[in-house]
Amino acid sequence: MPWWRRNKAAASGQVIDQSGALVPVKSEQFDDLAELGRYVTEHGIRVVDPGVPLSNYAGTAAALNVWETQPSVRKVTDYIARALCTIPWQVYERVSDTDRRRVTDHPLARLLANPAPSVPPSRLWHSVILDWLIHDRWCVQVLPNADTSSGWELRRKPARRMHILADDDDQPAALYLISSRGPAQVVTLPAAYLFDHGYATVGADGTSPMETMQQILAEQAEAVQWRRSVWKNGARVPTVIERPADAPSWSASAKARFQAAFNAFIGRGSAAGGTPILEDGMTLKTVTAFNPQETQDIEGRKLTDAEVASSYHIPPELVGAREGTFSNVDAFRQMLYTHSIGPDITMLQDVLNTMLVPVLAPGSNLYIEANVEAKLRGSFTEQATLLQTAVGAPYMLRSEARAVQNLPKVDGTEELITPLNVVVGGLASPTDTAPPPSLPKGQGRPA
Incomplete structure (x- = not known):
């Protein structure tokens, strides 16, 4: 025991x-x-014990098993992680209350552009965010590295190998890092680590959403197992075989021979799906005890997808759990980076500003901001119309427009053309072609 x-x-x-x-x-x-x-x-x-609640070890393994075996969990978490990991991080300097300057040549900006020498930035953040979504905690170590352009690198500490030790007030006091090459390491905070965790009733290790969804996921697992059993063991044709009541009794060998021959038609052999040959007097009768439509496989999967998506505050339409139209799916896409994962972006941004900036740029006015606008940009037509209306005139040179279409440069196309109706006519923009307002009766049109 x-x-x-x-x-x-x-x-x-x-x-x-x-x-x-x-x-x-x-x-x-x-x-x-x-x-x-x-x-x-x-x-x-x-x-x-190292100070980590014993249930965390079992919870970590269970969370990993759920992500590996539950398609709904993997679908939703991967959707969120892919959306978050592709958001560009930019560095700015706060010059004054009304002036901000984009910084691209500082080690902090170079580190965010290339955080790890052997891992692409999007892949690093994808794994970190999945740690967060699955285990409700994540950790990244900030290490000096003279071989990188920034002189630093970010190294992920997998959530399965790290725990956050808390004091009596459930505030993070140390990081407990498990190693396969030696004893565990306890890192007293503050230290050169980036980490975050969700709420936990005890401690600061977070609470895995898998524990909250375990009943829903267990129900889905049972439903999948039942449907597999139905399709594996249920009759391919909803019928039963009847023998006449006055038929001579079967011998054991005759019954076994008939069962073996009939099983060949419902198995996976070459005769599967064919028409069985019945003995004299036998009849096939249709029954309604099993109806393939009653398994409701698609409906069950969509329900679980919707439940998991709702647990992660994602509109189910975005992961195909509910039918959507073009207009509402586009609206949900806009909401994704504001109401759905907007708080997650803010929390990641806060960690970078409070833990990474003091390490690489102590005492400076630098700060990190997520370029969410890059994910919300519309089509080229929508952007052109919006910008042209906002500036009140064309915003591209003819040479720039030719470059967009991969056309050769033509001399004399380096000047910005402003239509006369914008300068003289008083219109808000070249696209503003609305007729003048109607005049009261009895008044003529202006000269």
Whole structure:
């Protein structure tokens, strides 16, 4: 029996409480690590352990298993991670209250553009964000590296190998990093690490959404298993075979021979799907006990997709869980980077500004901002119309327009042309061609 399933009481029937005194407890058994972890936390018992709640080890493995085996979870989390990891990070200098300057030549900007020498930026952030979505915590180490253009690199610490140790107020006090090459490392905070965690009822290790969704996911797993059993064991044709009541009794060998021959038509062999040959007097009768439509495979999967998407605050239409039109899907796409994952972008941005900027640019006015506008840009036609209306005149040179179409440069196309109706006519923009307002009756048109 594992040690964590043994009796709660030691041989003496006593444990040590928070004050260090021995207190008696009654003899019971733990069903799992989660129950043991809750008991230890509630009673303030000291355990010869790294300081990480024991249930976290079981929870980490369970979360990884859910992501690997549940298509709905992987679909939704990958959708969010792909949307977040492709947002560009930009560095700005706050010159004054009304002046900001884009910074591209600082080590901080170069590090964000190329955070790891052997991992593409989008792939690094994709893995980090998946750690966050699956385990509700993530960690990245900031390391000096003379071989990079910035002199630094970011190295992800997988969530399965890190835990956040908290003080009595559930505030992060240290990082517990598990290594496969030696003993675990405890890093006292603050340190050159970027990390974040969600809410937890005890400690600062976050709470995996997989624990919250476990009942829904378990129901989906049971439904999938039942549907597989139905399709595997149910009759391919909803019929039964009847023998006449006065038919001579079968011998054991004759019955086995007929069953073997009939099973060949419902198996996976060369005769599968064919028409079985019945013996004299036998008939096939249709029954309604099994109807393939009743499995509702597609409906069940869409329901689980919608539940998981709602748990991550994502419109189900974006992952195909519900039917959508072009207009509302486009509206949901706009909402994705504002209402849905906008708070996630802000939290990532806060971590970078509070933990990364002091390491690479201490005492400076630099700050990091996510270029969300790059993900919200419309089509070229929409952008051209909006910009032309906003500036009140054409905004591109003829040479620039030719370059967009991969046409050769022509002399004399380097000047910005402004139509006369904008300068003289008083229109807001070249696209403003609305007729003049109607005049009151009896008044003539202006000269």
